[in-house]
Amino acid sequence: MPHDPIFGSISRRSTALPEALKLPMVAGTTDTMLEFALRQRLAPEGLPEHALGRMESLVLQLARVQNGTSIEFDLLAFDSPQLVVFAADHGIADEGMSSMGPSMTEQMVMQLLRGQSPVNALAASHGFDLTVVDAGMAKPISPPNDTRLRGALLLRKIAYGTRNVLLGPAMSTAQAVSAVHAGMDVVRHLPGNVIALGDVGVANSVSAALLLSRLCGVPLVDAFSRDDAEARNLDDSQHVQRVEKLSAAAARHRHAISPFEALAALGGFEIAMMTGAMLQAASERRVVLVDGYVAGAAALVARGLCPDVVDYLVFTHRAADVGHRLLLIHMQTQPLLDMGLRIGQGTGALLAWPMLLAAQSLLER
Template structure:
C-alpha cells in the first residue's frame, strides 16, 4: 500500500500566463578553433606527439573555452566549487522497480545533511561546499533531536514524490516547468564558477532510462539494462513495468512532455540548474546516470548547454554508457560506481585540477 502523502495540489494554469513566462536562459556556444590550437600548441610543444595528453587535452580545451571569451590563452580559474544534490522520490517505486525501499531516499538525504555520508568526507577533502535540495522527497526531512545540519537544506519541494507513471503522468507540465525554474533559481544563487550536480532518489534510474529511450530512440530494454543486484525475475518485472509506462505515454515526444510524463522532480531541477549554470559560463560537472538524463533534457531545450558539461564518470548502470554515446561525451572516470550523491564528481575533481595546472606551466 502507498503510504506517501498526496502530491501537492497546484492551481489551474492560465494558458496566456503560461505562454508569457520567460523562455529558457540564453547559452552561448563555446567552440573556438584558434583557442583550441593555442591549447594544443601549449600542451604538446615541439617535443610531444600530437594529442599526447589524449582525453586530458580535450578537457583542457573545454575548460579553456568555457572560461575564455577572447582570443588569448589564459590560466583556468576555479572559484568556490559547489556540489548540489537534488533529492526526490518516484511514484513508480511502488511497482518494485528498485532493489531499495523508498525510505532509502530520506535516509540517504539525512546522512548527507548530518555530515555522515562519504560525500561529505570527499567534499571536505576537495574544498567543495555542499547543498542538499529537497525537490520532492516522499516525506519530510527532519533532523533527529539535538542534531545540527552539516550542510544547508533548501526546501524546493514540488510534491511528495511524483505520481506512478505506469498509471498516469509522473507530473503535470506545469509542475515540470516549475521544477526546472526552481533548479535555475538554486544555481543562480550559488557562488563560484564550478557546479557539480548529482541526485538522491530511489527509482531515479528507472526515470532516467525512460528519458534516454524516448529522447534518443534507445530500445527501452537497452536503456534499462539489468542491475547487478537484481535477479532475473526482478529485472524482468522492472522491464515489464517500464514498458507499460512507456506505452501509456507513447504520445509524449517533446522534451518537456517526456519529462512530465516519465521524469522526476529532481531530474527537472537538475535540468534547470544545468541551464542556468551554462548561461553563466560555469563549469558543470555531472555525476551519474540521472544527472546525465537531466542533461539530455537540457540539451534538447537549449543545445548549446552541451559545451559546458563535463561528465565525471561512467557508472555501472547499463544505460549510462549509451547516454554518453548519444551525448558524444567521454567520461573522466570509468570505475564501475553504483552510488550517486556526487561521489563520482568529487573523485574526478583532481583531473580538473591537473588540467588547470597544465595550462599554468
C-alpha cells in the same frame, strides 16, 4: 514481453514549449583561435601532436568555458566549487521497481547532511560546499538538530513525490515548469564558477531509463538492464515483470516525444531541477560536473532544450549501469573515469575533480 513502444507508430508530435517556461540564453563556446594557441602551450616542440590525449580535450573545454569575457584568457581559475544534490521520490516505486524501501531517500539525505556519506569526505577534501535540495521527497523533512551539519538543506519541494507513471504523467506541465525554474534559481543564488550535480531518490534510475529510451530510441530492456543496480538482485522472471511495467508506462505516454514532454511524463522532480540547474549554470559560463545515470538523463533533456549546453558539461565518470554507458554513447562523450560506481550523490563527480585540477596545472607551467 510486449513490443517495446519506442518503436511503435507515433500519430502526434508536439515540440512547442509551454509559454510559462522561461529558459536562459546559453552561448556556444567554439573558439578555434584559442584552441590553437593552447595546443601550442600544451605540446612544446619535440612532443607529438595530441600527446596529452583526452587530457588535452579537457583543458580546451575548460578554457573555452572560461574565455567568455573581454579579458584575454591566460589560466584556468576555479572559485568556490559547489556540490548540489537534488533529492526526490518517484511514484513508480509503488510498483516494486526498486530494491530500496520508501524511506531510503530521507535516510540518505540525513546521512549527507550529517556528513556520513562517502561524498562528504570528498567534498571536505576538495573544498566543495554541499547543498541538498528537497526537490520532491515523499515525506516532509527538516534539518536535523545538530550543530555539526556538513551541508545546507534547501526546501524547494514541488510535490510529495511524482505520480505513478503507470497511472498518469509523473508531473503536470505546471509542475515540470516549476521544477526547471527552481533548479535555475538554486544555481543563481550559489557562488563560484564550478558546480557538481548529484542526486538521491528511490527508483530514480527507472525514470532515467525511461527518458533514455524515449529520447534516444534505446530499447527499455537495455536502458533498464538486468545487470543494473536496481535489478541485479532479481531473478529473470522478476526482471521481465519490471520491464513489462516500464513498457506499459512508455506506451501510456507514447505521445510525449519532445524533451520537455518526456520530462513531464516520465521524469522526476530531481531530474527536472538538474535540467534547470545545468541550463542556468551554462548561461553563467560555469563548469558543470555531471555525475551518473540520473544526472546524465537530465543532461539529455537539457541538450534537447538547448543544444549548446553540452559545451559546459563535463561527464565525470561511467557508472556500472548499462543504460548510463549507452547514454554516454548517445551524448557522444567520453567520461573522465570508469570505476564501476553504483552510488550517486555526486560521488563520481568529486572523484574526477583532481583531473580538473591537473588541467589547471598544465596551463600554469
